[in-house]
Amino acid sequence: MKVRNGLKNIAILFLGFCCLSLSKPVNKTVRDFSLQNVDGKIVSTKDYKDAKGFVVVFTCIHCPFAKLYHERLNQINAKYSKLHIPLLLINSSDTIMFANESLPNMAKVAKEKKYSFSYLFDPSQSVAKDFKAEKTPHAFVIWKEDNQWTVKYNGAIDDNGAHPELVKTNYVTNAIDELLAGKSVSVAEGFSIGCAIHYRK
């Protein structure tokens, strides 16, 4: 009965991967983190002494919806890093499940798409778990309050993936603009769509 058990084990292994989903709402606060960048250096949130907040976006190489946002990520970082809200892009894919989700392949994308921000590798998935990231792309706006990082927005970057010219609501930049103006965020969650992040058990 070896085959049967083999097939069964494979089935259970991958069913385990596929079905885990994390419950909302997201954490109110998230921890500082340090991850390896595509240039090989370690990047930590603690390195950014002046940061008021961060735009943290979880992504992956293979998801077609994540691929639509390269240019918009550069635009967000160009505008807001100057205002001390840098963008950090994180790949938390299950690297056992997806062979192509590797640091060298991430570096290729970063070069090809001329990323102006750090693209960080989270192979242990610990940062994604702390954020409870569910999808790629999945954006978070975190803000420094009482020396802690509070999640102020989580969800989609905006409301039109394939047609940036038809975007009606820029969830992420609206949230930052409101925070910079000292207001509370009016839309704290936007529909997050794309590919599921699978958490290794």
Added chain:
Amino acid sequence: MTQTTPKSIYRLIAVLSFIISVNFSFGQAFNSLWIPDTLSGTTFNLNLIDTFKQLRTGNQTVTAGVNSDFWGPTLFFNKGDTVHMNVHNYLNDSTTLHWHGMHLPAVMDGGPHQVIPPGTIWQPYWKVTNNASTYWYHPHLHTMTQEQMTKGLGGFIIVRDPQEAALAIPRKYGVDDIPLMLTSRRYDGGNAMTYINCSYGDYMLTNGTPNSQVTLPKQMVRLRILNAEMERAYNLGFSDGRTFYVIGNDGGLLNAPVAETRVILAVGERIEILVDLSSNTIGDTLNLNAYNGGFGLGFPGGEPNTSGEFGSLLNNKTFRLLHINVGAATANAITTMPSTLANNTYWTANDATVNKSVTVTGGQPGQPNNPFGLDNTHFDFNVINKTVNLNDIEKWTITNSNVFGHTFHIHDVEFKLVSRSTGSVGAYESGWKDVLYLPIGSSATFVAKFDDYSDSVHPFMYHCHFGPHEDGGMMGQFVVRGSNTVSGINAQPNISTDFNLYPNPAHNKLFIQLPETNAGVYYLRMSDVAGRTVYMLPQPQLESGIDISMLPSGIYFVAVTDSKFNTITKRFIKD
């Protein structure tokens, strides 16, 4: 206003024209029915992909497809050919691909046991012995079937055979012979498809097209209709009440056309109908509708609610499935109906030597942890629920004295419905079938012969074809037991022993040499050094080697299982 440059005008025009096209596409106007591309021959390359599609105004909908952005190509098989499938899973998830209605070895069947991990190539093959008819393929990953089918994975299979080819009936695919995949979807506020706590869609997606229309020629037209819903049944009919003719069921042509004005098509069932447009005038319009209003308790889609898990905007009413415009006739148009179609010899209840019964259980309201089941149990990968002896003719009675209607689908065979507790079997469902509609408070009995393929280990499934029900465990499995552990295509004597791999290192092709020339391999699985499966080869034909040219260089493992189910693993280097 600042001066507008030509470039920005073009951009503005582009944006405006897109907005206009969006309004046209998703408002009241119709969209042209998508006709799936075709693949034919004996080797079929099917790439399962995640993608997205503009189905509504606003954001795109995340979808999945087979070589496509929703659904997949129609595969044309010739009866008697051996077909080889290269199924490459590029999805973000594991999946399986089941060849619904095909008679083939269990290990090729694509049921819940043949899990294809992301990045893996699965290569089943089999000899097509099914009659000419309309079959389909779809994912069958236990607990994930509804999600993956909702995203759009699936496709038609059309089998041709000489008997059908000799008939004067419409056969021009996409012209007078139209595949119609009926399904509907619900969307959340971000235009994502809903598949959790959702039995029904709110908007039709006939062949993946919202508000679909098609121009059909002024002649006899053949519609191959598949119910690819999650739960809803369709009470099919035309808006002018015209008579149409049922010519085929799931597994082949009926002996003679059956005139109807309404036919219920439940989930998983296919029906082929002829509709005569030859006395229409060019420019006439009519609709293919679902007359789903006024059914009693238990009709799937008859619930009165318009929202919630069991509600829908399409429930308990008449709604349009396809808008039809009558166009010019084609050359050599078919305008008459053959009086006979086939000469099937069906099994009768008296032919059966073994009786089996299956009873619908569970699912009582107010018991959230008691989903629908069969025979007071739920699907368990490790439990074989029934055993059939190879070549036996069996009679199965399925009883539903439960709280809702269901469908019952069995893998491996086409069966003949021989009786229903509600009265006689309808003429429209009198042919070979693999799915039956099981109304509330009724039982149905079918007879089937389980021939050609035995496998004492690898099971076939029987289950309700409602996505939420099969995912909830309303499914059982059976093995077909023969004198050998495995029989059928490429069946080999049982020889459990060592094997050689060469060359090693290998670059383009890897050869497997078995110590005895007649030794058989039941399963070959190749994986990389991290344990990722790269190839799944059921009963592989190894004479010409395994093509490894596209693998990245590195260390790989080949696990060979023989027909006594002993597994030996060897290592090789791809350079």
